[in-house]
Amino acid sequence: MKALQDRIVVVTGGAQGLGEGIVRRVAADGASVVIADLRYEQANALASSLSEAGVPAMAVKADVSKREDVRHLVESVVAKFGRIDVMFNNAGFNKPLPFFEVDEDNFTSIYRVNALGVMVCMQEVGKQMIAQKTGGKIINTASIAGRQGYAEFAPYCASKAAVISLTQAAARELARHKVTVNAIAPGVVVTPLWEGLEKDMIDKGVIKERGEFIESFSSNILLGRPAHPKDLAGIASFLAGPDSDYITGQVIMCDGGMVLV
Ligand SMILES: NC(=O)c1ccc[n+]([C@@H]2O[C@H](COP(=O)([O-])OP(=O)(O)OC[C@H]3O[C@@H](n4cnc5c(N)ncnc54)[C@H](O)[C@@H]3O)[C@@H](O)[C@H]2O)c1
DSSP states (O other): OOTTTTOEEEEETTTSHHHHHHHHHHHHTTOEEEEEESOHHHHHHHHHHHHHTTOOEEEEEOOTTOHHHHHHHHHHHHHHHSOOOEEEEOOOOOOOOOGGGOOHHHHHHHHIIIIIHHHHHHHHHHHHHHHHTSOEEEEEEOOGGGTSOOGGGHHHHHHHHHHHHHHHHHHHHHGGGTEEEEEEEEOOBOSHHHHHHHHHHHHTTSOSSTTHHHHHHHTTOTTSSOBOHHHHHHHHHHHHSGGGTTOOSOEEEESSSSSOO
16 A cells, blocks of 8 residues: 555645645655645646546645635535645745845735745644544645745745744644644755746846856755755655654754755
């Protein structure tokens, strides 16, 4: 039997990048998957290709920072699969700005998705998991930026530190219902997110050409290279499966040795 056989796993931000890597790995490990994303067409294409390969899969359009969308997501999953066993709160974004150019809009838009979105998803899925009485697993995507501040993206760092705090708070609240809550903290992962970051930094004159920012950021990685989504997939599968049942409230760093805490 596969490690995640028959588990119902929801991944927010699952249409591309890190989330897509998690979707593909948990599907390969036997899970049924729900891809929740703003990018519905991309999410649906991924769900369709998995379905064709025999994996029970569906896509739901959802903005994680909107409670009505998250409620609709939970209802849709329960209508199709009957329950939610595992929730990956992975959706997030960054809009870097030099420290003194950060304004209220930049700060609140990042915080709203990365921090409030995780809170709302944990509340709505947590209520569902409690009602099911089957326990469950919630896994949040934090970041090295939640452990260490970087001048070019202060609001993002604050939002990821919030993800760590929210993970700990939820772990305390939900333990009595046999729901564990943990976080993964990646370092630099080569995903479409970096294409946007590089473009923004070129526009701001911080770097001159594509690749410069990720390269300088990656120069302190002990293992000598940035990650690819599959480097995070094993941890994701472990936290979604039975071997992590006695772990809660933890942040698992998976950054090639970039930030040592
Ligand atoms: N790439 C990295 O180096 C890195 C490092 C540490 C942490 N992270 C975190 O990993 C997660 C995934 O990042 P990625 O690199 O795969 O980024 P990405 O931009 O490639 O993918 C993010 C996905 O999230 C979706 N999304 C964004 N806002 C959303 C919202 N409000 N509601 C629903 N979906 C939304 C996007 O449509 C996209 O499909 C994020 O939380 C990010 O902060 C990334």
